[in-house]
Amino acid sequence: MKKYFKIITLSLSLTILLANHVFAGAASGRPTSYLVTAHKLEYCAGASTLASCLESTVVGENTSGTEMDLSDSSSAVSFGNAGLLEVGKKYTHAQITITRLFKVGGSLLTTGSAAANCKTGGTAGTEDAGGATNGTSEAAQAMAAPDSTTEGDDLNSITAIGGTGTAGTIADDDGFLQVRWKLGKPFAPKSGTIPSMTIAFDLSAALQFNDGGDGACDGNDFYPGAPVITNNFN
Numbered sequence: 001m002k003k004y005f006k007i008i009t010l011s012l013s014l015t016i017l018l019a020n021h022v023f024a025g026a027a028s029g030r031p032t033s034y035l036v037t038a039h040k041l042e043y044c045a046g047a048s049t050l051a052s053c054l055e056s057t058v059v060g061e062n063t064s065g066t067e068m069d070l071s072d073s074s075s076a077v078s079f080g081n082a083g084l085l086e087v088g089k090k091y092t093h094a095q096i097t098i099t100r101l102f103k104v105g106g107s108l109l110t111t112g113s114a115a116a117n118c119k120t121g122g123t124a125g126t127e128d129a130g131g132a133t134n135g136t137s138e139a140a141q142a143m144a145a146p147d148s149t150t151e152g153d154d155l156n157s158i159t160a161i162g163g164t165g166t167a168g169t170i171a172d173d174d175g176f177l178q179v180r181w182k183l184g185k186p187f188a189p190k191s192g193t194i195p196s197m198t199i200a201f202d203l204s205a206a207l208q209f210n211d212g213g214d215g216a217c218d219g220n221d222f223y224p225g226a227p228v229i230t231n232n233f234n
Helices: none
Strands: 002-007 011-014 027-029 033-044 057-069 077-081 091-099 101-105 107-109 117-119 141-144 155-158 176-187 197-202 207-209 220-224 228-233
Touching: 027 107, 033 077, 033 176, 101 220, 141 220
Parallel strands: 176 228
Antiparallel strands: 002 197, 011 077, 027 207, 033 057, 033 091, 033 101, 057 077, 091 176, 101 141, 107 117, 155 176, 197 228, 207 220
């Protein structure tokens, strides 16, 4: 299931973007809530790649963070100003800085000898452990992307907003993630023209369960999955 937003003013509606990563596996499904906290949105030009955002233009920034629920299109929050995109640049990629900790709610029918319908709402997860699967309410609970050195080039962690990290690595104790994606086609702003933009995201695998075994709801086995993102300017 995809949701779409059409933006036809100077406002960019932030609908984010963990790129195509799955932080855990075994079972996956669409969450009922998926909250992220955004801090910085940049569009990248020049020789930018999925691994590096170059000649960037910052169109939105909030040090304290802006939280939104990507499962609900009505919660889209204005974050940024498309009028800041620079005439004379050709943008090919984008980068978002978000808090490493997510709030995800829902349930998953697991597989295995003790297969069950495991629900969120239990003990919060950390970068070292998943969220507890023994909830009863499907309430959103904290989940974090765990440490990893095998992510794709379009994702890395950083210690502070505005910092840099190693592409493909989520390092121990880093509190933020930088996520990059390629635009559907390059975009070059024109003088006197207000751009419109469409971002679509698919959350069908954005709640992940992985206990490595029987599928029972008896561990810290929930992790945030990743939306599939498409992003175009018109």
